[in-house]
Amino acid sequence: MPDVDVQMRVNGTTRRAAVPPRLTLADFLRERCGLTGTHLGCEHGVCGACTILVDGEAVRACLVFAVQADGTEITTVEGIAAPGGELSPVQSAFRDHHGLQCGFCTPxxxxxxxxxxxxxPDPTDEQIRKGLAGNLCRCTGYQGILKAVRAAAAQAAGGADVLEDS
Structure with a gap:
């Protein structure tokens, strides 16, 4: 089958390429764009390591073909930080509250x-747990991740970064 021309904006940069119809978006991002922060874990959409934003919606890049993303706006973990490299509130919270360990699932x-x-923007702990159910971590025990989400929510709301364990 012949390659298909695609064009998408990835982290603010227009990317054009001719791709095989069955090339996954995850492989396109990693191999063609050099954005290796999109990790491949299970390659079945279960672990969440390859989660990216497509037109603002969280999507498993291993389950989407690059041709399906033609004409979309893609944001990878590399595009979450500010253009000058300043960490986003979520990235800072993960760092500050030990929401990462080996780092594989972190992106x-x-x-x-x-x-x-x-x-x-103001989730309960139950909503946070449900919201994170599609991402698996083998190292942290999730407590630091929950604290990080609470801290990022508090920071976005303009609140203090003081959290209690729940």
Whole structure:
């Protein structure tokens, strides 16, 4: 099958390429764009390590073909920070509250939490747990991740970064 021409904006930069029809968006981002922050874990959409934003919605890049993303706006973990490199509130909270350990799942969590807090800026702990159910972590035990989400939500609301364990 012949390659298909695609064009999309990835982290603010227009990317054009001819791609095989069955090339996943995750592989396109990693191999063609050099954006290796999009991690491949299960390659079945279960672990969430490959989560990116497509037109603002959290999507598993391993489940989407690059040709399906033609004409879209893509944000990867590399595009979450400010243009000058300043960490986003979510990234800072993950760092400050030990929401990462080995780091493999972290990009997917950061992207998922960014979208989650945009849509639910004042979540309860139950909502946070439900919102993160699509991302798996084998190292942290999730407590630091929960604290990080609470802290990022508090920072976005202009509140103090003082959290109690729940």
């Amino acid at each position: 997917g969590f950061v992207v998922s939490v960014t979208a989650f807090l945009r849509d639910n």
